[in-house]
Amino acid sequence: MKLAIVTAYPPSKVTLNEYAYHLVKQFRQKESIKELILLTDKTEGSKDITFADNGCKITVKDCWAFNSYSNILTVTKAINATKPDVVLFNLQFMKFGDKKTAAALGLLLPMVCKLKRIPNIVLLHNILEEVDLGSAGFTSNKLMQKLYGFIGTTLTRLILQADTVAVTMQKYVNILEKKYKAENVILIPHGTFEISEEEPNYSIPTGPLQVMTFGKFGTYKKVESMIEAVERVRASTGLDIEIVIAGTDNPNVPGYLAKVQDTYKHVPQVRFTGYVEEDEVPQLFKESAVVVFPYTSTTGSSGVLHQAGSYGKAVVMPDLGDLALLVKDEGYQGEFFDPNALESLVVAIESIVTNSDYRKALGQANYKAATAFPMTKITDMYLNAFDAILTHNISCSRADLKSSTAQKYI
Known part of the structure; x- marks a missing residue:
């Protein structure tokens, strides 16, 4: 053929x-x-x-x-x-x-x-x-x-x-x-894109906890709420947290991330990776403590969620649309938040970064879901x-x- x-x-x-x-x-x-x-x-x-x-x-x-x-x-x-x-x-x-x-x-x-x-x-x-x-x-x-x-x-x-x-x-x-x-x-x-032959050990590197988001930003994917939520989590827990924004502007919103970077230049430990090459993706996920989906709506099945699952990562997701359906249909698990309430996102992130056993349990459930459809x-x-x-x-x-x-x- x-x-x-x-x-x-x-x-x-x-x-x-x-x-x-x-x-x-x-x-x-x-x-x-x-x-x-x-x-x-x-x-x-x-x-x-x-x-x-x-x-x-x-x-x-x-x-x-x-x-x-x-x-x-x-x-x-x-x-x-x-x-x-x-x-x-x-x-x-x-x-x-x-x-x-x-x-x-x-x-x-x-x-x-x-x-x-x-x-x-x-x-x-x-x-x-x-x-x-x-x-x-x-x-x-x-x-x-x-x-x-x-x-x-x-x-x-x-x-x-x-x-x-x-x-x-x-x-x-x-x-x-x-x-x-x-x-x-x-x-x-x-x-699911890549599934290693061996199950992840669900550990994360020493140093700052990396709270990561991945995608094309500016339309329904906006990172301001995530940055502000992590600032509050830092203040309430004293944890050493790095914010990792991996990806590029949505083609419909050129210059979005540059504007965000300027607006939040006073916030420490915020890393903008730019475009992530395919061979750099595994390391990006493996080093992350939690993957956040700062979405206000959804437009289809999430490739990023499947990737997070393949690396055994805990996720924070909005309780709406297709992401909620994926949890029901394919068995993914995560902390849900109300996309219209910043405090809800703060609670969701904090519940994972302050509880390593819970973080690992979510990662294990997501890995199991991801391996069902290689x-x-x-x-x-x-x-x-x-x-x-x-x-x-x-x-x-x-x-x-x-x-x-x-x-x-x-």
């Missing part, structure tokens, strides 16, 4: 590039795949396929660019040139750009594959029905939100023209089946889905052949 994946890919800064990296690491080891074709966004540096010594052949084609109106043409051209047997799209609604037209045109690609009769699956990481458009940085204007809703519904209908649409949460399956009467939606969990299992689920599509297509072709043959004798 020649599998093409349309995605952003490291060193890209476009969303979901890390997810693609870990998908590729696992797909390359599958015996049924003879070649992986990465149809990626254009980057200054070369793509990170340093793990490619083992496994199948990997071909990289940089064929699209963020906010380009021609992506639908250039990706289609690359598909025509490489002739994959199947195509996997690693998508969310702003994948191809934060400009409305560019984003929408890119999302037409699964329908193009369907018209060309190329078996395809869309991995859709979020659905607009579950996105707070104001908090997520789309728009706060009520009229514009209605317009976005109409556009989102239209684009969802187009995406559902794919052979199969995979979503990461059962709630998303239910919504798409009920609202759109879709019959081609399946649940494939997010999965990426090797997730990639097998995608291969099974492709096999089902291919089998169905063969059956349909045979039925069409029989029908056309019968017509000759009528």
Whole structure:
């Protein structure tokens, strides 16, 4: 099987590039795949396929660019040139750009594959029905939100023209089946990127306790409350705590972290890491005492939560949306807080950093949840889905052949 994946890919800064990296690491080891074709966004540096010594052949084609109106043409051209047997799209609604037209045109690609009769699956990481458009940085204007809703519904209908649409949460399956009467939606969990062969020992380095957050900040992920909460925890406990803000600005809010850094320059022991390279991620998590999710809303299954679980880390989460569902559906545990009440966040962080036994217990529960869905299992689920599509297509072709043959004798 020649599998093409349309995605952003490291060193890209476009969303979901890390997810693609870990998908590729696992797909390359599958015996049924003879070649992986990465149809990626254009980057200054070369793509990170340093793990490619083992496994199948990997071909990289940089064929699209963020906010380009021609992506639908250039990706289609690359598909025509490489002739994959199947195509996997690693998508969310702003994948191809934060400009409305560019984003929408890119999302037409699964329908193009369907018209060309190329078996395809869309991995859709979020659905607009579950996105707070104001908090997520789309728009706060009520009229514009209605317009976005109409556009989102239209684009969802187009995406559902794919052979199969995979979503990461059962709630998303239910919504798409009920609202759109879709019959081609399946649940494939997010999965956990890296799971060490040995269970973590749940220890943390000597020195300051690191309270860490990880992501792209400025829209519904804002770090001011976390900084202020840790200041209060320091004052009430006397603990030596370092605040670690790992990641970059959300593309919709350029300059956000620089502004935060200036505003809180009087606060000691606040470290802004900037973009974290893939090989630096394990150490970042291993050194952390607790991982905080300073979110005001959610837009899909959390990759950071799965990463925290894989390293056996305690987490502090807002009691809302998809994070609360993940706790229910997949078994993650953490201290919950009210995103509208700073004191609630203070209590949540303090309850973990002052109780090492509790911190370890949460880490153990999260490691157990993370190991239930390793990426090797997730990639097998995608291969099974492709096999089902291919089998169905063969059956349909045979039925069409029989029908056309019968017509000759009528």
